[in-house]
Amino acid sequence: MVAGLACDCEGVGLGQGKSRLTSSVAAIDFGRIFLGNELTKTIQLFAPGELPVQFQAHLAGDAFGFLASPASALIAANGTRDIEVLFRPGREGRIEAQLVFDSNATEDGGQVTILLFGEGIAPPDCEDGNGCTVDSFDLTETRCVHRAEALPCTDFSACTTSDICVDGVCLGQAMSCDDDNPCTDDFCDPATGCVNEPTRSCDDNNPCTFDVCDPVGGCVHESATDGTPCDDFELCTTADICLFGGCVGVAIPEGTACDDRDPCSKLDHCVSGKCKDPSYHTPLIGELVYTTTVGPLSTDAAANPILDRDGAVYVGLVDGVGSVDQCGERRWMRHDLGSPTWRAAASLPGKIFAPIGDRVVALDGRNGTTIGEISLADLPHPAGTSSTATVTVSIADMAVRGSGGLVVSVIQRVSSPRTSREVGLLVEIDRNLIIATVFRRLGPTIARRVVVDRDEALVVVTTDGDHDRLVRFGLDGLPSTSWSTAATSTAVTDVALGSGGEALWTHGLVRVTTTGTAAALLPPGRPFATGSPIIGAGSRIHVIRPAEAGPENLIDRWELIALTATTGPTRTASIAWSVPLFADTEAVSPALDASGVLYLITRDGFLAAIDASGQVVFRTILGVSHARDPDVALGITPRGDVVMSGDGRVLSVRGFATLAPTAWPRHGRDNLSTGHR
Secondary structure, X not given: OOOOOOEEOOOOOOOOOOEOOEEOOOEEEEEEXXXXXXXXXXEEEEEOEOOOEEEEEEEEEOOOOEEEEOOEEEEOOOEEEEEEEEEOOOOOEEEEEEEEEEEOOOOHHHEEEEEEEEEEEOOOOOOOOOOOEEEEEEOOOOEEEEEEOOOEOOOOOOOEEEEEEEOOEEEEEEOOOOOOOOOEEEEEEOOOEEEEEEOOOOOOOOOOEEEEEEOOOXXXXXXXXXOOEOOOOOOOEEEEEEEOOEEEEEEOOOOOEOOOOOOOOOOOEEEOOEEEOOOOOOOOOOOEEXXXXXXXXOOOHHHOOXXXXXXXXXXXXXXXXXXXXXXXXXXXXXXXXOOOOHHHOEEEOOEEEEEEOOEEEEEEOOOOOEEEEEEOOOOOXXXXXXXXXXXXXXXXXXXXXXXXXXXEEEEEEEEOOOOEEEEEEEEEEOOOOOOEEEEEEEEOOEEEEEEEOOOOOEEEEEEOOOOEEEEEEOOOOOHHHOEEOOOOEOOOOOEEEOOOOOEEEOOOEEEEOOOOOEEEEEOOOOOOOOOOXXXXXXXXXXXXXXXXXXXXXXXXXXXXXXXXXXXXXXXXXXXEEEEEEOOOHHHEEOEEEOOOOEEEEOOOOEEEEEOOOOOEEEEEEOOXXXXXXXXXXXXXXXXXXXXXXXXXXXXXXXOOOOEOOOOOOOOOOOOOOHHHO
8 A cells, every 4th residue: 555645735834944844653563463454553743843844755665554644734833743554464474664754844854754563464263163153253353253053064973864053063863773673772873873782681690591582582591501611700719610500619718819909908818709808998988088197288288189190199298298199008208398389289190290489399299209390580580670689489379281381370579678579470381390481470460370271371360469350361363362350359269160261250250251251140249268169060150158147247157059050141140059068168179079979178177078959968077177277178089089188187088979070171280189170
């Protein structure tokens, strides 16, 4: 494009004297603009002096995509003129040009040159891989749009016909595979279609019968001939044969070593034909599995019992880190590391990241050896730091990226003889703990809680010491995916991530989409318990909040509530059920297992299990007090044991099921640790 051709020449007549032409800026940087979009900026030309100035504009350099208007005009003596400069990129990449104003001014050669910069970027590929949506990029809202349409499709299942898109999902009509034969099991394999296999429903689980299905008479069980070899599935018998329709074997000599495949029974041997450890009792649901003394814990160890995929538990000690295996045996103890900020500790399978002072130390989960370490003391100091000031560094929280690297919330404390201040940073560290780079400077605010979304965006709870705010650092080139809530909270808040990437923030209870649209599920007013909301199957959300306040507005009763979030225009939530809790329960973060059972612990030492309908199914006395712990969290091992720590001990209780799968497991820590509920 070229400068506009319109001439605005009205003004003061010419005379004798001096004149100049100046500009309000020396350069204009339009930043990054999507191809197809445009941006206009306004600058001012000034004519200081005794005479009016006539100017003529033209563009030089790589000027395609720039436009200036007016192209010529007369500016009265000591007057100004607004110039509109537009940038509409016609290609990708950085574009540089010059906007030159030639004039009849008597001073400085009469010419003014303004540098123009801009970068054209292509809109992102919005293909979502869903054949039931028409995908496009909305230049106005700068976001991807996925419009569902009723299109023919295929759901890649041989078990459906007449497939068509419905609300963005490919659905088909199920086909029947019933062959009217009672001796076949009829089902449909999505890969191949109908399958009619000879029925297995006549199996009586007796290896010494031949089980057949008669299409007329039903199941027939014929006894095998006596002496037919069989297997009674007992580890402590041998030479198993069929006798009178049953499988019997000869007992292996008493005391023969065997393995009952329970890792916690150590002295397995044959007793009366059975493999067992007579000194070991398999815990029942609700019973203690173990209580193991590990010594004095770090101040926030109870808030974050990190679990590995082999059932091992890692806890922070006053001078290091310790590990207990799934049976309660002390696996290793490190007392030479210093006191960790254990609330911020994170993990990957077989690896622990422990923040200790200004360091992040990586430990091998198997033996506790140090496999990496990096200090954050040498990060660039905040702007304005004097040479006499002292800068100390601590770590507030950490989260794990999909690459295995870390995002670390860092606090820099700048102290001088007269003043002191805190500055917050978000720092990225590679997975090998070699390089640390500053991702964001947060100024006087601190990122107290950091989580990583499924698209690698960061969702952060920031605090300035008085107010919490929820912030999202989204995708480069998509400004709408980065936002900060206008609302702030005077209470300490937390956040969890939902199945669609939305954030659930405990300011009241607010749901915020990935583009920053906020809706209150519950009104603010009541403080919530420490810890994030617990997300269950479907739209079920669990939170702990105070019941009605007691005398003098003191909170002496708390309640666990289960909410069902609606999807209508109001986006509110209804309370499915509530359970009254005991005093001091506000300090706990419950755990949810795959069967829908919630577990929580009170400071008087009881572990309670509450099912999906809100009924208490068991309460177990633990014999441990959490009165000194500011926050207590629970974890669940792969075999369903509920784990916690406190009073210098690690404790485990047999639960119903393994940890519930979460909406987005890379919430902040490893998939089995407390940060992923």
